[in-house]
């Protein structure tokens with residue numbers, strides 16, 4: 001374990017790192033982040049003993065750095081510097097083998113079979129084995145970085161210090177290198193301290209993160225603690241948008257340009273047109289959208305919203321792919337489209353606008369269902385669908401998006417109740433149908449709206465717009481069924 005205790009250091013008597021204290025533990029990856037010139041490299045140089053501490057102390061397993069001989073230090077500490085060292089015209093294998101030098105014994109200082117095994121292993125895990133006989137001078141920046149990491153690992157150090165290890169690496173090698181490191185850290189009880197500029201890499205791989213600013217330690221904590229903190233935004237003087245990572249329980253950090261480019265024209269509004277078997281609602285620019293739709297599920301940015309009529313007996317082993325193909329055939333871009341299907345007649349669409357909300361709703365209630373009794377019904381005869389598209393002017397928070405969905409759902413249930421739509425199997429009033437779908441799209445321009453519950457202006461508008469649009473659509477449906485029977 002490294003203990004940095006009130007350590008200060010710098011150059012020519014000027015402190016560039018001021019009273020920094022932290023511990024880097026065995027089996028943990030500690031990240032150092034901070035803006036350019038904040039003292040990260042200086043701190044790492046102090047830990048390797050390249051720069052003395054002007055004040056305070058740095059110890060490795062209880063022994064001060066200054067008390068180690070250079071040979072002892074070379075065995076236990078390995079460094080991957082920011083700017084790859086000049087290795088003349090050695091082959092890759094020779095460079096990696098240099099990492100074993102502190103272990104060579106005897107007057108002739110020859111490599112043993114154990115040294116050769118370690119060199120082979122680390123070349124394999126860093127993916128440079130195939131370059132073994134190539135000259136290091138002929139490698140790309142990324143390949144060279146991996147060779148130098150192999151050399152550092154060949155040293156089998158207790159402490160590995162890395163200065164921007166993912167510099168020069170393409171995405172796949174960034175992940176491979178960090179995965180390799182993480183595995184080594186856990187399996188070999190290695191202590192790793194890495195300077196990282198990429199906050200997402202730091203968030204994904206570090207156990208602890210240290211934030212430096214103008215030589216001082218501003219904060220120290222786990223990725224979740226660090227990425228939520230205002231101090232991070234203040235230090236980088238940049239607005240950060242932090243979300244949950246889609247597949248890892250880690251924060252994901254998104255940057256946004258500080259100057260708005262191509263400010264959309266808010267005066268244009270959403271248009272709706274029937275195009276053959278689908279309704280196309282076209283927004284004038286990309287709207288942030290939360291939806292349960294087959295295409296564009298979850299949060300996405302979309303300007304095209306498709307409500308496609310399909311026959312009642314529509315069946316497809318991969319409906320998503322089939323729908324995506326359909327969207328492409330219609331010459332829409334599937335990654336900016338929200339797409340829902342319905343067996344209901346799209347001509348029966350109900351449309352209602354209330355203040356900053358417009359709702360487009362189609363409804364088929366042939367399979368209306370009481371959600372509280374659905375568990376009693378093992379199967380449902382056929383899908384019946386209420387598709388709701390909501391368009392909102394305003395900047396919605398994620399909570400407001402979710403509340404908008406709740407409010408829309410409650411208004412839908414009320415509209416069904418008031419028209420006496422029943423769950424034929426349960427013999428109770430229906431709350432929806434079995435395959436309903438909803439999308440909430442917002443301009444994300446103008447005032448931030450934090451809530452969309454029924455106590456708020458937005459919630460009230462959503463409730464009324466959905467109720468009216470659905471009631472209209474049900475009336476059209478009743479007329480049509482009445483006309484037909």
Ligand SMILES: Nc1ncnc2c1ncn2[C@@H]1O[C@H](COP(=O)(O)OP(=O)(O)OP(=O)(O)O)[C@@H](O)[C@H]1O
Pocket residue numbers: 011016034035036037038039040041042043
């Ligand atoms: N050899 C040196 N002599 C004098 N000053 C130096 C020396 N090396 C760095 N500095 C200064 O020390 C301060 C901290 O530099 P350092 O390299 O530690 O920052 P850093 O956080 O690693 O920056 P970056 O993210 O740009 O790599 C800077 O003001 C820098 O100009």
